[in-house]
Amino acid sequence: MENNRGSRQKKCPVFIVVDGGDGCGKDTQAKLIARYYLNKGLKVRIRSHPSSDNPFGRLAKRALEEGGKKGHFKAAFFYSIDVIRSLVKFYRHKKDEAIIFSRYLLGVCYLPTPLVIFGYNFFSSFLPTSRYFFFLDVTPQVAKERISKRGEKKEMFESLSRLKKMRWKMRGVTMRKHWYQIDGDDSPKQVWKQIYQILVQLDSPTGGN
DSSP: OOOOOOOOTTTSSEEEEEESSSSSOOOHHHHHHHHHHTTTTTOOOEEESOSSSSSHHHHHHHHHHHHHHHHHHHHHHHHHHHHHIIIIIIIOTTTEEEEEEEEEEGGGSSSSSHHHHHHHHHHTTOOOOOOOOEEEEHHHHHHHHHTTTTTTOOOOOOOOHHHHHHHHHHHHHHHTOOOEEEESSSOOHHHHHHHHHHHHHHHTTTTTT
16 A cells, blocks of 8 residues: 555555554554654544444454354454454545554454465455554463453463464464564563654655665
8 A cells, every 4th residue: 555645635544553462562552653643743543453332343352252163253254344344434534644453464363274374365355455564473471471460351362372373373474474573572662662663664755665
């Protein structure tokens, strides 16, 4: 997607994705990115998935908490609809100049391993992409420790063994595609420092080239 922020004729906003496994700090970094663009005078929107403002997001969240084999497919299915709904409703919103998705294409990692690459290629063939894709890679041990401090109901992918498997799936996808790999084990301040430096390069006149 061309980043033509300086033109009044642009058809869609700057599209930024912050993705990764549970406990990686996606929402925290999405808010910091939003502040970065707000300080530039842009109108910004954040969408976090699964979202709670529609039945598909709520059903995806419920499936993640219920678990089981059917839960894998239900979570991926309702999550996909939730994301597509966000795109239809907000991606070309005339008032927004930057839109940030917290979790996007890596939701395909809810699927069984043999279907992950197929699912990613399928959805990325028609869903919007950009150069502003950030993968927060957190180790399972750090993720589990952070999740335990939330005091929330555990989802089916939040045991140590499943966190390891999810990370393996996500790394397998993002290393083949154009994602910025960010060390999610670092403190939020250090993670933001990594993302900030990339944003400055991407937003420069040369677009980081």
